[in-house]
Amino acid sequence: MSRTGIWQFLSFFIYLLVQVVLMKNLVLFNTAFCFIYIAFILFLPIETNILLLMVLGFVMGFLVDIFYDxxxxxxxxxVLxxxxxxxxxxxxxxQGGYDAGEGPTLAANGLQWFLIYAIPLIFIHHFTLFFIEAGGFGLLGxxxxxxxxxxxxxxxxxLLLQYMLPGQRRS
Amino acid sequence: MDRLFYFFYQYRAFFTFLVLELFAAWLIVQNNQYQSTKFFNSSNHLAANIISTTQGVKEYFSLRRINTELAEENAQLRTKLEQRNQSLYNLEVREIKDPKIINRFDFVSAKVISNSVERFKNYITINKGALDGIAPGMAVISVAGAVGKVKSVSDHYAVLISLLNTEEFTSSVIKRTNHFGSINWDGKDPLYSQLNFIPRHADPVVGDTVVTSGFNAVFPAGVLVGIIDEVNLGPEAQFYDLKVKLAQDFSKLAFVEIVRSNLLKEKDSLEQITIGLPK
Structure with a gap:
């Protein structure tokens, strides 16, 4: 296993722990939740196989679910x-494509690209999650x-994580 | 046949996606079914251990408040006991002879290790489980009032379905008028819940006390649920819209008591003989 492989393996558990120990207790104004664990799927290398991606997503989601009942x-x-x-x-x-072996990170592709990449994906995840939890469109607003x-x-x-994490940035 | 396999291979991503999503959907539906002894929830050993360590840290910040509350409860109970003794003495009532009636309800005290109020379906994890005689379906109360029911248990932990859960219905009565309805949370404000099915001819007013009815024998009768805060009646509605301020502030829950109803089996089997199996 390469060095980045080990780092990714570890980060799986770090994201999970941070989510269920810290972020589970941090809800702002009863409405703003932070689901940092999705960053694990967001930042896997660009050429990651989609099948592997979905299986990892399922396992991660399942583990988080255990803690959230x-x-x-x-x-x-x-998985979505x-x-x-x-x-x-x-x-x-x-333009010019992605660099080989690069993750979809802020450092590699710039802030503007990162905004376009991350916000819709995070929105899709949160949208699905909250509407499944609400059990329909009853409380729409x-x-x-x-x-x-x-x-x-x-x-x-x-975003903060992108600026802080070492090893993900190209020096 | 080859073409079929080729088709599946070509769209393998989509089919894997479909299978995983269907599996997740099946899990969601399974989990919604009330009362179960399951492994994959926060009552499982490893998850509960991690959660209770976190809670251990958090608890330090509220120790003072919890202490005061417990002391207050103690004083309250002592007063109540003394009053009861006095009135029994005055009335010259002999104690009830049948120990089974006296010990109809047992109370097991437990500590909350995980709790939430912000989601639509909130659950509470506590540090007592099957080894302490707790089983799915038991009622849970606190100093202030009703809290919820036990959903699933492991050996040392249990998960409760909180009153702040859009799928939880609790049979309750308005104490003054004796009309009964059902408490069900609407998913918005963790301080308030809704009381449904109070008929038009009742006249609930703001300030009426709502207590559990005891009809389902899970909760003892008369446990405080809350106080009516807002009364609305649509022009053609059959039932009132009642907003109830919950007696228990769920965001400050620290200790709960599980109510073991020892005569539940007897009552249920009697009802089964006469009424038939519950649907």
């Missing part, structure tokens, strides 16, 4: 995110405000 919800939302991710990546390929503010919260955390 919401069996299946996070799993289905994250993993399924859509590679299509979205190929749609927004910058309220659920939408949860989706909206949580997307902002998660995105800001992901």
């Amino acid at each position: 919401s069996l299946g919800m996070h799993a289905s939302a994250l 995110l993993a399924f859509v991710r590679n299509f979205w990546l190929s749609r927004i390929t910058p 309220y659920t939408f405000s949860k989706v909206f503010f949580s997307t902002i919260f998660t995105f800001l955390t992901v």
Whole structure:
């Protein structure tokens, strides 16, 4: 296993732990949630096989579900995110294409690209998650405000992580 | 046949996606079914251990408040006991002879290790489980009032379905008028819940007390649920829209008591003989 492989293997558990120990207790104004664990799927290398991506997404979602007592919800939302991710990546390929072996990171592709990449994906994940949890479109406005503010919260955390994490940045 | 396999191979991503999503959907539906002894929830050993360590840290910040609350409860219970003794003495009532009636309900105290109020379906994890005699379906109360029901148990932990869960219905009565309805949370404000199915001819007013009815023998009768905060009646509605301020502030839940109803089996089997199996 290469060095990045080991790092990715470890980061799986780090994201999971941070989510269920820290972020589970951090909900702002009863509406803004932070689901940082999706960053694991967001930042896997660009050429990652979509099948592997979905299986990893399912396992990660399933483990988070155990802690949230919401069996299946996070799993289905994250599998959807993993399924859509590679299509979205190929749609927004910058001029000249991606560098080989590069992750879809801020450092590699710039802030503007990163905004376009991350926000829709985070939104899709949160949208699915909250509407599955609400069990339909009964509380449309309220659920939408949860989706909206949580997307902002998660995105800001992901962005912060991009600036902070060592090893992901090209020096 | 080859073409079929080729077709599946070509769209393998989509089919894997479909299979995983269907599996997740099956899990969601399974999990929604009430009362179960399952492994994959926060009552499983490893998950509960991690959660209770986190809670251990968090608890330090609220120790003072919890202490005060417990002391207050103690004083309250002592007063109540003394009053009861006095009135029994005055009335010259002999104690009820049948110990089974006296011990109809047992109370097991437990600590909350995980709790949420922000989601649509909120659950509470506590640190007592099957080894302490807790089983799915038991009622849970706190100092202030009703809290919820036990959903699933492991050996040392249990997951409760909180009153703040859009799928939880609790049979309750308005104490003053004796009309009964059902408490069901609407998923919005964790301080308020809704009381449904109070008929048009009842006249609930703001400030009426809502208590559990005891009809389902899960909750003892008369456990405080909340106080009516808003009364609405649509022009052609059959039932009132009642907003109830919950007695228990769920965001500050620290200790709960599980109610073991010892006569539940007897009552259920009697009803089964006369009414038939519940649907």
